[in-house]
Amino acid sequence: MPVDYHIHTKMCGHASGEMEEYVEAAINKGLKEIGFSDHIPMYFLPKEERDTSIAMEEEQLPVYIEKVRELQKKYSEFPIKMGIEADYVPGMEQEVLAILRSYDFDYCLGSIHFIDGWGFDQSEYISEYDKWDLYELYERYFGILAQAAASGLFDTLSHPDLIKKLGFRPEGDLTPLYKKTVKIIADSGVCIEINTAGLRVPAKELYPAAGFLKLCHAAGVNVTLGSDAHKPEQVGANFAEALTLLKDVGFTKVVTFTGRGRNYCPI
Ligand code: ZN
Ligand code: FE
Ligand code: FE
Ligand code: ZN
Secondary structure, three states: OOEEEEEOOHHHOOOOOOHHHHHHHHHHOOOOEEEEOOEOOOOOOOHHHOOOOOOOOHHHHHHHHHHHHHHHHHOOOOOEEEEEEEEOOOOOHHHHHHHHHHOOOOEEEEEOOOEOOEOOOOHHHHHHHHHOOHHHHHHHHHHHHHHHHHHOOOOEEOOOOHHHOOOOOOOOOOHHHHHHHHHHHHHHOOEEEEEHHHHHOOOOOOEOOHHHHHHHHHOOOOEEEEOOEOOHHHOOOOHHHHHHHHHHHOOOEEEEEEOOEEEEEEO
């Protein structure tokens, strides 16, 4: 088993278990390395509008960093990386950059969880889908993903087709949209993440779709691997399936990071 680079902690308000339990679960599953990547504080909203069940508060960020460092010391034989999952919000690049520069992260996941303030992956706001033509919604989502890639802020784009999470899929072929997006991703040099959480939600499919992943491979885009664990038992979840798809598509390695520099782990 290679590495799990997408792991949350209860500081985000919607995960459970102790950080140490995530580490123990990873060791028990035979992973070579992990990275914590909890949700960055909601820097893009005024403090009073931030939802503590979505992301850690600003004051918790140094505590998170300290806890990861403590675990790195305690488990000196087992590599634990300092990551973060950062929302990409167009127009707020400087704000997120300031946070990313404040700490020595090993890597940063770039995620899109909001479209013009709408939390499209939260089932409470599902009624908003009725207002969209789904193909246009996907175009909008992938347009923001391309902007996230081109921003140069992130090391990898997590759950690249999160827009499918709640099961809303447009009719019609997504290939042209994928191609346009993958070209920008490839030009930017950012990695994409294969994320097994898609199997646990209505989408019932790995992120990203196999068609998207194939285009990424053809364009020379590298991949990272993550479970998006919000419980210790989800660490490394469904990695056999993810690795099978990666190998079928032609990938032979996944990327790891130290101090935001790349290394490769064979699969
Ligand atoms: Zn989460
Ligand atoms: Fe996410
Ligand atoms: Fe996540
Ligand atoms: Zn996530």
